[in-house]
Amino acid sequence: MTNIHSTAVVDPKAQLAADVVVGPYAIVGPNVTVGAGTQILAHTVIDGHTTLGEGNKIGPFASVGGVPQDMKYAGEPTRLVIGDRNTIREFTTIHTGTVQDGGLTSVGNDNWIMAYVHIAHDCHVGNHTVFSSNAQLAGHVHVDDWAIIGGMTGVHQFVRIGAHAMVGGASVLVQDVPSFVIASGDRAVPYGINVExxxxxxxxxxxxxxxxxxxxxxxxxxxxxxxxxxxxxxxxxxxxxxxxxxxxxxxxxxxxxxxxxxx
Structure with missing residues (x-):
């Protein structure tokens, strides 16, 4: 049986697997689907047309599936799809997509997303990535598998970060970081291959x-x-x-x- 705390607010239309845990004061909206083994911790809000896979852990005060911070957004039923076994820490925000770019934001599997991270509308994050605290993605950013983004880093809209790339902390990205490359700085510049x-x-x-x-x-x-x-x-x-x-x-x-x- 689903373990829903007595103070949580879960819409009757939400679809939760039998063993999902919903913590105190959490809110789950009507168009949300949550897979087996996922934990939604205290004060978290899961909203929008959002699908969470299996084995995720969503930290306190996270906001997942909120409407895009895009002035063109007019209430369209756009989506957020998150895969399996992701850790999404406290105060993280992940928004749904916009109709101007396919209507979908996606996060893959086995990602480690630390506190205060922002993943904006229409971003696509692969698998096994690491986002250090307060990394911020503007809209339409693509982050490929195994990439690492340092804390306090800001990424301009439409930028791509390649597989196995590494971005140093407090960087500003306005252009793409090729796969396998280390980049850092304001504005970020390359520093070699991510050999280690x-x-x-x-x-x-x-x-x-x-x-x-x-x-x-x-x-x-x-x-x-x-x-x-x-x-x-x-x-x-x-x-x-x-x-x-x-x-x-x-x-x-x-x-x-x-x-x-x-x-």
Whole structure:
């Protein structure tokens, strides 16, 4: 049986799995679906057309599924979808999408989201990411798998942060951070490849060496971006499968970038 505290307010239309825990003074709206094993702690508000998967833990005073902070929003039934096993700490805010960008905000699986984080409308967060306290995403930001965002960092709308990238604390991002790259500062600039993170995640020495060479071509060679991409693709294609896969992921990110990359 669902464990709902006597002071919580859960709309009868909300769909909660049998073992969901809802803490004191929490509020769950009518269009909310919550999967098995999820805990909604004290004073949390879950609202909007929001789906939470299994095994999530939502900290006190979090606001999940609120309406977008977008002046164009006119009450459309846009959505927020959150996957499984995420930790979302106290005072975090995550908003639903807008019809101008597909109507969906999404957060994947196994993410660690610390206190006071803001994930705005139409953002898409992958899996296994880390958001340190007070990291702030403006609307339409994409954060790929295994990225780490330092505390007090502000991310401009439409920016993309690539897989395995790392952004230092108190940074300001106005351009994309390529996959595997460390960036920091106001405005953020690149500081090399996230070597230690890649080692921890099982990347081979050859793949890491290839990514370091790609970084030098991007940032140290004096080549234009298009010239660097040609050379990166050439040595990636000649490498072993793990090298090819890593280099291909970097090239795919570069080719998809619309705001330009940190320089």
């Amino acid at each position: 993170g890649l080692r921890r995640r099982g990347f081979s020495a050859d793949a890491i060496t290839a990514l370091r060479h790609a970084y030098k071509l991007l940032y140290k060679s004096g080549l234009t971006l298009d010239e660097a991409k040609v050379q990166i693709e050439a040595f990636g294609n000649a490498g072993a499968p793990d090298v090819f896969e890593a280099v291909r992921a970097l090239l795919d990110f570069l080719n998809a970038s619309t705001r330009g990359i940190v320089r």
